Amino acid sequence: xxxxWFVIGIMICATFLQRFGVPFGGGQQLSIAGPIGLxxxxxxxxxxxxxxxxxxxxxxxxxxxxxxxxxISLAFGHPPFNAQVSFPSYFQFLGITAFPIFVFAQRMxxxxxxxxxxxxxxxxxxxxxxxxxxxxxxxQVFSFKDYVPDSLLFESGYNxxxxxxxxxxxxxxGFFLVEPSVMSQFMAMGIIIExxxxxxxxxxxxxxxxxxxxxxxxxxLVLAAFVVAVALRLGLRGVxxxxxxxxxxGVLAGVVxxxxxxxxxxxxxRLGEFNTQGTSGHDRFIAPFWVLGDVIREYPQVNLFxxxxxxxxxxxxxxxYSMNTPIKIWLEYGIPALVLYVSLFVFADRTPRQSVxxxxxxxxxxxxxxxxxxxxxxxxxxxxxxxxxxxxxxxLGALRAGMELAVAK
Numbered sequence: 001x002x003x004x005w006f007v008i009g010i011m012i013c014a015t016f017l018q019r020f021g022v023p024f025g026g027g028q029q030l031s032i033a034g035p036i037g038l039x040x041x042x043x044x045x046x047x048x049x050x051x052x053x054x055x056x057x058x059x060x061x062x063x064x065x066x067x068x069x070x071x072i073s074l075a076f077g078h079p080p081f082n083a084q085v086s087f088p089s090y091f092q093f094l095g096i097t098a099f100p101i102f103v104f105a106q107r108m109x110x111x112x113x114x115x116x117x118x119x120x121x122x123x124x125x126x127x128x129x130x131x132x133x134x135x136x137x138x139x140q141v142f143s144f145k146d147y148v149p150d151s152l153l154f155e156s157g158y159n160x161x162x163x164x165x166x167x168x169x170x171x172x173x174g175f176f177l178v179e180p181s182v183m184s185q186f187m188a189m190g191i192i193i194e195x196x197x198x199x200x201x202x203x204x205x206x207x208x209x210x211x212x213x214x215x216x217x218x219x220x221l222v223l224a225a226f227v228v229a230v231a232l233r234l235g236l237r238g239v240x241x242x243x244x245x246x247x248x249x250g251v252l253a254g255v256v257x258x259x260x261x262x263x264x265x266x267x268x269x270r271l272g273e274f275n276t277q278g279t280s281g282h283d284r285f286i287a288p289f290w291v292l293g294d295v296i297r298e299y300p301q302v303n304l305f306x307x308x309x310x311x312x313x314x315x316x317x318x319x320x321y322s323m324n325t326p327i328k329i330w331l332e333y334g335i336p337a338l339v340l341y342v343s344l345f346v347f348a349d350r351t352p353r354q355s356v357x358x359x360x361x362x363x364x365x366x367x368x369x370x371x372x373x374x375x376x377x378x379x380x381x382x383x384x385x386x387x388x389x390x391x392x393x394x395x396l397g398a399l400r401a402g403m404e405l406a407v408a409k
Contacts, residue, residue, distance in 0.1 A: 001040075003049050003108050004116065007383070009040045011120040014380035015186070016176045019144055021154030024088055031154040034096050034375030041102045053103040056386070059344050060101050064094065066337040069305045080298040081317060086310025089373065093309060096375045100344045100382040104389040110351055111393035114197050117384070121190035122203055125210035128172040128183055132213045135169055142170055154178070164215060172213040181280075182377075184219025185364050187211040189384075192226045192360055195245055196353050208252045217281065218368035222360045223249070229359035234352065280322075284369070287321035295331055306333040325365060325372045341372075348386035358385045 001009075013033035024030030044050030067090070131141065142161045144153055158178040162171045174183035190207045194200060211219050223245065231242040294317060295302050312323050312331040329338045345362060361381045364371075371377035 001044055001047050001049055003044075003104050003106065004112075006040055006044050006049060006104075007108075007113065007116055007388075010037055010379050010383050011117060013037045013040075014376045015120045015124050015174075018176060018178050018182070018376045019155055020148070020152060023151060024092070028088060029154050029156060030092065031375055033379070034092065037099060037375050037379045038095060041099060044105075045102065049105050050102050051105040053101055053348070053386075055347050056101045056103075056344055059340050059347065060098060062340045063097060063333075063337055063344070066340065067094070067306075067309070067333045069334065072305075080295055080307070081315035083307050083311035083315060085308035086313075088310075089313075090309030092373050096373055096378050097341070097344070099375070099379050100386050102387055103348075104387065107389045107391040109393055110354065110390040111197060113388055113390055114193050118190055118193050118198070118203070121186050121193070122206060124174045124176060124183065124186055125190065125206050127175040128177075128187075128210045128213055129206070131175045132169070132172040140170065141175065142173060164213075171215045172210065174210070174214070179216075179369075180214040181216040181218045181369060184211055184214035184216035185222055185368055187214065188219035188222035188226075189357075189360065189364065191223065191245075191248075192357065195226075195241060195248070196230075196356065204248065208248070212252065218284075218364075221368060222364050225363040226356070226360040230356050233356045238356070283320050283322040284324065285367070287319055288324050288327040290319065291315060291317060291321050291323075292327050292331065302331060302334065304334050304336070306337065307331055309333075323370045324367050325370060326367075328370055328372060342366075345382065345386055349389060350385065351390050351392045353392075354385065354388070354390055361385050 013036050017033045017036065018031065020032050021029035022032055041050055045052070134141070143155060145155065155178065159181075160173055160179065162180055163169070164171050171180035172183060173180045174186070177183045177186065187207050187210045191204060191211070194204050194207065227242045227245050230238040230245070232238065234241065291312070295307070295315070299307065306329075309332055312328045326338055326342075329341050342362075345365070346358070350358070361384055365377065365381045369377070
């Protein structure tokens with residue numbers, strides 16, 4: 001297996017296998033993407049196309065040590081808010097978190113790598129557009145429950161069917177992805193890769209349309225992070241690219257407002273969600289910090305040791321919340337483990353354009369959903385910013401101009 005086939009395997013796990021699972025302890029389901037991705041990395045390690053990144057291996061060893069202290073600490077304390085330690089959750093966390101220690105043994109051409117990655121994202125975009133359009137002829141396939149046994153599905157707990165806000169239409173979830181929000185995040189990363197590397201207008205249009213049909217603010221948040229990152233990291237060229245992104249967003253918003261003004265009204269209305277309890281925006285971006293504050297007041301040692309794996313998910317508090325990655329790791333394993341976890345994704349040898357991806361990729365992983373135990377997301381982000389060792393592609397235009405100048409002389 002060469003590196004190209006490894007990338008293909010991981011992208012299949014990240015896109016087409018999200019909704020499939022196997023039983024995993026106490027009636028829970030485990031996404032098959034998790035073990036398949038690790039098996040691919042292990043096979044690549046034996047075969048020689050994948051290597052171990054030693055500094056990240058040491059960081060992972062630190063996570064192993066710090067992460068077990070929460071459960072030990074909790075055993076001698078009093079669990080706040082009916083916290084319950086989950087050992088299946090702990091082993092799942094350790095397994096999926098091990099993926100970033102792997103790295104390509106040989107460098108891959110940068111353009112070839114991102115063209116391959118975006119082929120899968122564009123395929124999901126097309127699936128999502130077709131899925132949404134099929135509703136107009138009475139076909140709605142947003143869950144696999146009618147076609148695949150429940151024991152082989154990883155759909156429980158995810159919002160596959162969400163009203164679009166116009167008639168009986170549902171938001172597109174990309175057909176294979178677990179939620180419209182996940183689709184929007186993948187579309188955002190696809191747009192970012194297109195802007196950084198290829199700027200193919202047709203595919204930018206397809207990705208932009210799919211982003212609109214997912215109708216989720218998390219993808220917009222990822223794009224906003226990219227605009228800031230590219231403007232700061234790539235100098236004048238970065239400012240121009242950031243400007244291109246803003247123009248693209250403006251054109252997309254203008255087209256949507258003209259063709260489907262209801263969508264623009266819905267998007268504007270969602271801006272008020274952050275102040276309204278029970279809404280997606282409030283549950284994801286405000287309530288987790290309420291939980292953190294409440295737990296710290298009742299159990300101050302959580303900052304150092306955490307409360308143990310799985311404890312952050314079902315605390316008895318008088319409001320709804322949805323955990324994000326940093327707060328979950330902070331509560332379950334402590335601040336030292338959180339610092340080590342983020343470091344696992346930061347330490348890498350990157351090309352300049354690949355480095356720009358780090359900010360939006362980390363925003364996606366850390367703040368747009370509880371993805372630290374979902375292999376499809378962790379593997380995708382890790383491969384983009386730390387597993388892939390890339391060789392900057394030759395600028396053929398500049399090379400040709402240099403050769404012509406040399407011949408002229």
